[in-house]
Amino acid sequence: MMQLNALLLTLLTVAFAAGMPSKTSNSFSWRPRRFFGLRGGSTKTAAGGRLIDGEPTTMVEARTLHDGTVFPVTLSQTVSSQTVGDAAASGKNAADWVKLNRDHLVNDLLPKHGAIVLRGFDVPDPDAFSEVVRSLDLEEQPYIGGNAVRTVVADRVFTSNESPPSERIPFHHEMAQVPRFPTRVMFYCQIPSKEGGETPIVRSDEVCDILRKEFPELYERFKKEGVRYVRVAPMEDDPSSALGRGWKSTFGTEDRETAEVEMKKDEFEWEWRDNNELLTKSKKLSAVRTVDGKEVFFNQVIAAYSGWNDSRNVASRAVVFGETGDHLPEEQMKEFIERINSVAVSFEWKQGDVLIIDNRQVMHSRAPFVKPRRVLASLAR
Known part of the structure; x- marks a missing residue:
């Protein structure tokens, strides 16, 4: 474990899964407490992570998994008067701090x-977030092949899904519907919503355990057949739909021939339709994969199946089994999605928060919200 240069790191786990910090000026350690689930309980989390009496709530901000791993791990910077001396230690430059601790963050904490x-760091605007992203020293992942409408706002930084705030975006792995997907996703909260707008997350290895144990027939079909994704894209961006990214933006081109070159790279089948719309069908993609020795439910199945109906697409037909082309079983999918929601984590955004996700093993979503809200994103490999 790398030295932290006289910097105190405290594991917060904003809900009451927080551990007691080990007060040392040059190491990172904690003693995690076991999580007591909120569902069905009689406690909820107050501001600052304290426990108060009250009615149960569905917002679970952190969980301790069966192996004792805290999900997510929340890091905060605390500085004593004796340790303030440089930009990284004083919190004046979050990017310098991330650069200093990059190997530990990327190679140790994130896989685990x-x-x-990252909470309480000085990340005031998109440019500062861009510096944090670059300090992670990860390969940039272009947003080519993605379905959502996005706007670039800084180097390697763009808006998160711009679909209407009244709509929930279901759980998904970013760009899992294409062969070239990012392995890490970074989010940054510039303006938190006063109501809603959380970014719920869930561990896909836990989801796969649920699928295998509680829905064994469905698990076997997903594992054996994989899935294919079907989508009709407009020519230009349609911000009224979560799937509204036009094919020009999707493939970064103005002409059909260049778009076809990109589709060939990913082995898509396609059909040009009236009004310059484009129907695409992915090749067969795995729905269950192995990451670091664990099976994960890595795909876009939940988002595609329970996601968006628009003038071009019907959600229940947007994903099919990869070999037979059969539609997914409605009743089983409904129960499965309910179980996924029951083990999700959803924390309240605070201004300046940065969320780093291992896209191979964690799905994310978006809760409906009341404007204003601005959460930005960056993709990397």
Whole structure:
């Protein structure tokens, strides 16, 4: 474990899964407490992570998994008067701090916990977030092949899904519907919503355990057949739909021939339709994969199946089994999605928060919200 240069790190796990910090000026350690689930309980989390009496709530901000791993792990910077001396230690430059601790964050904490929340650091605007992203020293992942409408706002930084705030975006792995997907996703909260707008996350290895144990027939079909994704894209962006990214933006081109070159790279089948719309069908893609020795439910199945109906697409037909082309069983999918929601984590965004996700093992979603809200994103490999 790398030295932290006289910097105190405290594991918060904003809900009451927090551990007691080990007070040392040059190491990172904690003693995690076991999580007591909110569902069905009689406690909820107050501001600052304290427990108060009250009615149960569905917002679970952190969980301790069966192996004792805290999900997500939340890191905060605390500085004593004796340790303030440089930009990284004083918190004046979050990018310098991330650069200093990059190996530990990327190679140790992220694979273990699946998600990291950086809270209380000085990240005032998109440019500062861009510096944090670059300090992670990860290969940039272009947003080519994605379905959502996005706008670039800084180097390697763009808006998160711009679909209407009244709509929930279901759980998904970013760009899992294409062969070239990002392995890490970074989010940054510039403006938190006063109501809603959380970014719920869930561990896909836990989801796969649920699928295998509680829905064994469905598990076997997903594992054996894989899935294919079907989508009709407009020519230009349609911000009224979560799937509204036009094919020009999707493939970064103005002409059909260049778009076809990109589709060939990913082995898509396609059909040009009236009004310059484009129907695409992916090749057969795995729905169950192995990451670091664990089976994960890595795909876009939940988002595609329970997601968006628009003038071009019907959600229940947007994903099919990869070999037979059969539609997914409605009743089983409904129960499965309910179980996924029951083990999800959803924390309240605070201004300046940065969320780093291992996209291979964690799905994310978006809760409906009341404007204003601005959460930005960056993709990497």
